[in-house]
Amino acid sequence: MLEVLTISQNDIVHQIKLSCELPSILESIMTRQIITRAASEIGIKVELEELQQAVDNFRLMNHLGSTDATWLWLQKHSLSLDDLEEIATVSVLFSKLSQYLFAAQVEHFFVEHQLDCVQIVMYEVILDDEDLAMELFYAIKEGEISFSEVAHQYIQDPELRRKGGYLGKLKRIELKPEISTAVFSATPPAILKPILTAQGAHLILVEEFIQPKLDNVLRYNILSNLFSEWLKQQIEQFQVKID
Structure with missing residues (x-):
């Protein structure tokens, strides 16, 4: 019979600190909060069909081809179905918010930086x-x-x-x-x-x-880079307080 080893949430947080991963974890938390707050202020919502598609995409990317495989993956990462839906929701908000903020700037950015793309x-x-x-x-x-x-x-x-x-x-x-x-x-x-x-x-x-062509792949890369730069600027405006 296997011996039970109890690990508390404090143990997990302490290990994150010892692993020097806290800065990246905090940045991820801030990114999620900034995205959800900005989307809420603008009025961006996630439709049921968009959420389902995001979940399907997530399962595909993580090679979760069956329900059993998905449940085993969730258990491995101590996640619930609600947590999976939250991951998918943030993914949709990321996409829709980036489109809202920067879709109109992509072509202008491409023209200005065309030589860099050659x-x-x-x-x-x-x-x-x-x-x-x-x-x-x-x-x-x-x-x-x-x-x-x-x-x-x-x-x-x-x-x-x-x-x-x-x-x-x-x-x-x-x-x-x-x-x-x-x-x-x-x-x-x-x-x-x-x-x-x-x-x-x-x-x-x-x-x-x-010579570069503004195809879907390059358009997505430009959009992602513009949005990532915006997120970086937003993060720099905040001072983190750990409660």
């Missing part, structure tokens, strides 16, 4: 020897060797070598300033003269620019 498709080989990098740069330019051959010969990381130095689709903010300046000034397709950083000499092939 992506570059690029390949990179980093060499320790600047002279070798320069030699390979001219060899590629003259067609004596391909960038792919250089990548397979000089990249040490097996995965990156298999991809020929392909780094994916990157935004300006994801690159070092000295690299982003050169990369985004290029006219693709182009091989760039080696760029020196603390890592070494970067031999870069710029394949293409991908």
